[in-house]
Amino acid sequence: MKPRAAGRFAGLPLPAWLIMLSSVPLLGGVARLLHLSSGDPPAAEALRFAIAPLPVTLHIIAATFYCLVGAFQFDSGLQCRWLALHRLLGRLTVVCGLVVGLTGLWMTLASEIPSGLQGELLRVVRVAVAASMVAFLVLGVMAIRAGQVRRHLAWMARAYALAQGAGTQALLLLPPTLAFGEITGLVRDLAMTAAWLLNLWVVEWVLAQPAQAPVARRAVGTRGQA
Numbered sequence: 001m002k003p004r005a006a007g008r009f010a011g012l013p014l015p016a017w018l019i020m021l022s023s024v025p026l027l028g029g030v031a032r033l034l035h036l037s038s039g040d041p042p043a044a045e046a047l048r049f050a051i052a053p054l055p056v057t058l059h060i061i062a063a064t065f066y067c068l069v070g071a072f073q074f075d076s077g078l079q080c081r082w083l084a085l086h087r088l089l090g091r092l093t094v095v096c097g098l099v100v101g102l103t104g105l106w107m108t109l110a111s112e113i114p115s116g117l118q119g120e121l122l123r124v125v126r127v128a129v130a131a132s133m134v135a136f137l138v139l140g141v142m143a144i145r146a147g148q149v150r151r152h153l154a155w156m157a158r159a160y161a162l163a164q165g166a167g168t169q170a171l172l173l174l175p176p177t178l179a180f181g182e183i184t185g186l187v188r189d190l191a192m193t194a195a196w197l198l199n200l201w202v203v204e205w206v207l208a209q210p211a212q213a214p215v216a217r218r219a220v221g222t223r224g225q226a
Ligand code: HEM
Pocket: 022, 025, 026, 028, 029, 030, 032, 048, 056, 059, 060, 063, 064, 066, 067, 100, 101, 103, 104, 105, 107, 108, 111, 113, 117, 126, 127, 129, 130, 133, 162, 163, 164, 165, 166
C-alpha cells in the first residue's frame, strides 16, 4: 500500500503544499533581508529591525531552511529511500528550528513591537508557541535517540506545524488586509493565534490517522516502535 505521508493531495505531493504554505512569509523575509542589507534608511515601521538586525536576520535565514528542507523531511517515500540524507538534513533542520523558536522568543520579549502588531494576547501566545516549538524539537530528538520512531514523527510534525503558523497567518490575514488595509489590534492577535491553533488541530488529526504507523516503521526499518 502506498504510504499516506508520501501521498499526493489534489495532485501535488505534500512537500509542494508545505512549500506553498510558507511562500508568503519566506518572500517577506527575503524582502526584509534585502532592505536591511541595502543601506537605505529604514521606514519608521521597520526601525526595530534596523536597530537590532541580528535576531530577525537569524530568524529569517533559519526559517527559510527549516520550512523548505523540513517540508521534505515528512515525505515517507524520501525517508525510506534516502534515510542517511533524512538523518543529515534532520540534524540541520532541528538546529534551524531551534534558532527560529529562540529568535522568535527573543524578538517577542526584546523588540519594540508596536502594540497594534503585538498586543498582550499575541505576546503571551508567541512566548508559548516559541517555547513549545523548542520543547517539541527536543522531545523529537529524544524520541528518535530512544528508537521511538512514531513519537519522533509526531513531535517533529507538531514543531513544524507551529513554525508553519507563519504561513497560515498569511493565508488568514491576506484577504482582510487586501479588503480593509492593515489588520491590527485584537483582531490581528486573534487571527495569529487562530492560525497556530488551526495548524495544531490539523497535525493532531493527521497523526490520529491509522496509516501513520506503517509509514514510521518502514522509514526506520527495525527500530520502529511507538
Ligand atoms: C518557520 C516559520 C517562520 C517564518 C517563515 C517566519 C518569518 C518571519 C519574518 C519574515 C519576519 C520578519 C517580519 C517583517 O519583516 O516584518 C518574522 C518576524 C518575527 N517572527 Fe517569525 N517566522 C516564523 C516562525 C516564527 C515563530 C515560530 C515565532 C514564535 C513566536 C516567530 C516570531 C516572530 C516575531 C516575534 C517576529 C518579529 C515581529 C515584529 O517585530 O513585528 N516567528 N518572522
